[in-house]
Amino acid sequence: MSLSSSRLAVIHTGGTIASRPDPSGAGLTPQQAPQTPISPQIRVDDVQAFNLPSPHITPAHMETLRGLIEDLAPDYGGLVVTHGTDTLEETAFFLHLTLGTPAGVVLTGSMRHAEELSWDGPGNLYDAAQVALSPQTRGRGPLVVFGGDIFDARTVTKVHTTAVDAFGGYPGPIGRIDHGPVGAALHYFARPEPRPLYRPSRVDARVEVLYAYAGWRGEGYAQAAERADGLVIAALGTGNLPAELLPLIEQTCAQTQKPVIIATRTHAGPVLPIYGYAGGGASLLRAGAIPASFLNAHKARILLVVLLGMGLGRDEIAEVFGRF
Ligand SMILES: NC(=O)C[C@H](N)C(=O)O
Incomplete structure (x- = not known):
């Protein structure tokens, strides 16, 4: 195993996975990036890109994220992006179009916050980390992992406002990650698809x-x-x-x-x-x-x-x- 393959970068952008009830009583707001549960053999570097609810994410943020991922990718065995779920599919698709690295890049989030007993953040992060680090993921472009399902960024869409299985899309997941007695069971149903790169010089078109x-x-x-x-x-x-x-x-x-x-x-x-x-x-x-x-x-x-x-x-x- 090369040094970089045992290193995971987790880039945080906010969303419910970073949210808690605001002390002011105003409701949930992004506060603190979550910890990634993973084996101690993997070194995790957390990078705080933004701390935004995803309705505040713009194409300019997506472009910043693209640059950050491309800069980090050569030093890591995989990269996870935590993101609010509301616009996660837009960021994932922007990266699908523009990201020029074969590294495993996986976006995930949560539907419940860290102070709920049924918080779904750790499970999604754990799955996302396993998928990002898997050699099977390289060359597939950015993916979305949610509730154990693995989606490609072109077809994934948010299909439920509150359910923990919030993502779907036609024709459905391209893979699945589960955890058995001997560790992660990762299975892809689809081959990697060709992904032509588009490099805009600006992202502010109206x-x-x-x-x-x-x-x-x-x-x-x-x-x-x-x-x-x-x-x-x-x-x-x-x-x-x-x-x-x-x-x-x-x-x-x-x-x-x-x-x-x-x-x-x-x-x-x-x-x-x-x-x-x-x-x-x-x-x-x-x-x-x-x-x-x-x-x-x-x-x-x-x-x-x-x-x-x-x-x-x-x-x-x-x-x-x-x-x-
Ligand atoms: N589950 C979520 O992350 C929803 C949140 N409103 C967001 O997109 O930031």
């Missing part, structure tokens, strides 16, 4: 997400299209919208270079140009909108921020979205 609903007449669209650099619409089903949206999207695509991405508010499945009626997916794509493929709206937003930060134009952006 991309807004609009959420479709029955009866939407486009309220809010014009203002968002005016001020944003790009839009993502969480559309209906396979990527359909009420008829009133079609001329608005036609106008954006004809008069500006701003990308309009069509994702779906449905929890699984692709966006496809099936329906030809006004506002149907086929009509939106004919107007110049770009389908988000299998990405949910908030991951499509992260991808668009990255691609705009690389200076790509609408056709190149459409080509990249087609790979997801």
Whole structure:
């Protein structure tokens, strides 16, 4: 075993896994980074990157985290990132797109805080550490470990607001970690997938997400299209919208270079140009909108921020979205 393979870096960013009831009585707030339960043979170095609830995490924080992980990775056998669960999938996906290291990198968190008897932090941290340090994990890109399930960063999503098994996503986990009498039992069901790297020079593009609903007449669209650099619409089903949206999207695509991405508010499945009626997916794509493929709206937003930060134009952006 090389020296670095017995070293684990745990990068803390806040979240419930670092939270306790605030002494002011205001509710839970991030306070102290958790300890990682692990064999004494493994040296653990804790790095406090931020101490934020994850709704306060921005693409700028994600970019800082990417740099930190790349700097640390050569000296460690694996790296764990503790993170609030609310936006964990966005950070994981940003790292999936941008992180240039084959090291085992695992994000985890908790749903219950350290003063609850049923705190799930230690179990998730223990699992995350085992997965990050396993040679089987190298080259798989950043992963998410929660409740013993191992998810890839492209498809993982938060599926429950309070349950300890808070993560899922279509088509499901790519592996599982359990603990038997002879130690950790780690099993991957999927082979590592190729992960092209995207390196934005900035991550401050303004991309807004609009959420479709029955009866939407486009309220809010014009203002968002005016001020944003790009839009993502969480559309209906396979990527359909009420008829009133079609001329608005036609106008954006004809008069500006701003990308309009069509994702779906449905929890699984692709966006496809099936329906030809006004506002149907086929009509939106004919107007110049770009389908988000299998990405949910908030991951499509992260991808668009990255691609705009690389200076790509609408056709190149459409080509990249087609790979997801
Ligand atoms: N379970 C959690 O971590 C939720 C918390 N609000 C956060 O995302 O920071």
